[in-house]
Amino acid sequence: MTQVIMQVGFYGHIRQYHNIQSEIDANIRRVLESGEYVQGPMLKQFEQELAAFHGMAHAAGTGNGTDAIWLALMAMGIGAGDEVITHPNTFFATAEAIWIAGATAVFVDCDPRTKCIDPQKIEAAITSKTKAIIPVHLYGQCADMPAIRKTADAHRLRVIEDNAQAIDAAGDGFRIGQLSDATSVSFIAQKNLGTFGDGGALLTNDANIDARVRKLRNHGSNQRNVHSFGFNSRLDDLHAGVLSAKLKHIHAWNDQRIKWAATYTEGLKGATHVALPHVRPGYRHVFHLYVIETKNTAHRDPLLDFLVKNGIDAKTHYSIPIHKQDGYPWGKGARTVGAMPNAERNAASCISLPMYPELTTAEVDYVVAKVLEWDKGAR
Numbered sequence: 511m512t513q514v515i516m517q518v519g520f521y522g523h524i525r526q527y528h529n530i531q532s533e534i535d536a537n538i539r540r541v542l543e544s545g546e547y548v549q550g551p552m553l554k555q556f557e558q559e560l561a562a563f564h565g566m567a568h569a570a571g572t573g574n575g576t577d578a579i580w581l582a583l584m585a586m587g588i589g590a591g592d593e594v595i596t597h598p599n600t601f602f603a604t605a606e607a608i609w610i611a612g613a614t615a616v617f618v619d620c621d622p623r624t625k626c627i628d629p630q631k632i633e634a635a636i637t638s639k640t641k642a643i644i645p646v647h648l649y650g651q652c653a654d655m656p657a658i659r660k661t662a663d664a665h666r667l668r669v670i671e672d673n674a675q676a677i678d679a680a681g682d683g684f685r686i687g688q689l690s691d692a693t694s695v696s697f698i699a700q701k702n703l704g705t706f707g708d709g710g711a712l713l714t715n716d717a718n719i720d721a722r723v724r725k726l727r728n729h730g731s732n733q734r735n736v737h738s739f740g741f742n743s744r745l746d747d748l749h750a751g752v753l754s755a756k757l758k759h760i761h762a763w764n765d766q767r768i769k770w771a772a773t774y775t776e777g778l779k780g781a782t783h784v785a786l787p788h789v790r791p792g793y794r795h796v797f798h799l800y801v802i803e804t805k806n807t808a809h810r811d812p813l814l815d816f817l818v819k820n821g822i823d824a825k826t827h828y829s830i831p832i833h834k835q836d837g838y839p840w841g842k843g844a845r846t847v848g849a850m851p852n853a854e855r856n857a858a859s860c861i862s863l864p865m866y867p868e869l870t871t872a873e874v875d876y877v878v879a880k881v882l883e884w885d886k887g888a889r
């Protein structure tokens with residue numbers, strides 16, 4: 511009997527565009543017809559919508575999510591000689607932003623279940639040079655912000671939430687942005703709220719941070735022909751138009767991701783060789799990624815190969831933790847504090863299954879069936 515191989519892609523961008531094409535096209539046309547493409551009315555409108563969506567005072571569009579982090583650090587006066595604590599099992603950009611700002615990244619391990627920063631590990635990494643903590647809401651789930659804020663307050667540290675992966679997520683009794691000094695967002699195409707290219711934003715309730723970021727992103731200028739030190743890192747109005755159309759749908763799209771995650775979890779709960787994502791009670795995990803882990807790290811690559819051979823575009827996030835990357839400027843003092851067994855285990859065992867609202871029941875069922883087939887011995 512010939513086996514039917516279904517193709518299940520990793521992203522649903524094109525399906526999503528077709529689903530709301532008239533809304534996106536209308537906004538793009540509005541921008542094109544306005545003749546104002548940089549820091550124009552569409553950007554202003556989207557910034558207001560984004561701030562309101564988060565219940566926050568300010569949102570400033572930036573060129574991408576990485577820039578939003580280092581612009582925030584610079585706006586807070588954090589740079590050379592300062593240390594910033596984060597964790598190494600995140601996308602490289604979290605640490606890269608610390609490096610671009612001129613500060614030094616200090617890595618502590620993650621929580622073994624949520625994969626977000628382990629708040630218990632932060633205290634031991636704090637020195638007289640520490641200025642900030644950057645928790646990442648990894649895979650779509652909020653870090654333990656109340657515990658992080660408590661430690662930050664005890665040592666008068668800033669907190670910047672790297673919220674590239676978790677727009678519209680929430681903790682138990684707290685919202686993203688509420689317990690930090692600033693929150694970065696990424697709008698790169700593959701994010702839950704993604705544009706047709708790159709984009710980012712910085713959210714804050716602090717008017718000074720917002721004003722500094724706005725000036726820094728625009729060649730150090732908030733008045734025509736008057737400049738101080740700055741950069742060019744703006745969110746184009748065309749992207750703002752796309753994002754404004756999509757923002758109206760993000761909550762429902764995330765609800766659908768949560769439903770697919772529940773389907774995966776129900777279907778895979780009997781598997782013996784893989785561990786499933788942990789959702790903290792009371793948290794809204796918006797499943798930017800649905801990441802399973804093989805209990806035996808030696809099984810990861812064979813399972814990944816099996817899925818790919820069967821038409822499933824599974825990936826790893828992230829198979830090399832940042833403290834193992836040669837590309838990081840370790841010579842400049844970046845370091846780990848304590849061992850990183852949880853981050854390293856995650857890197858060696860993680861597999862991200864296709865996850866986007868536009869998946870079909872047949873596709874999700876097929877992915878479940880193939881993981882179970884491998885689990886039961888098809889290796």
Ligand SMILES: Cc1ncc(COP(=O)(O)O)c(C=O)c1O
Nearest residue numbers: 574575576601603604674696698
């Ligand atoms: C956790 C995390 N931080 C930062 C970034 C950087 O965002 P961008 O690609 O928009 O610069 C990303 C994604 O790309 C990310 O996943």
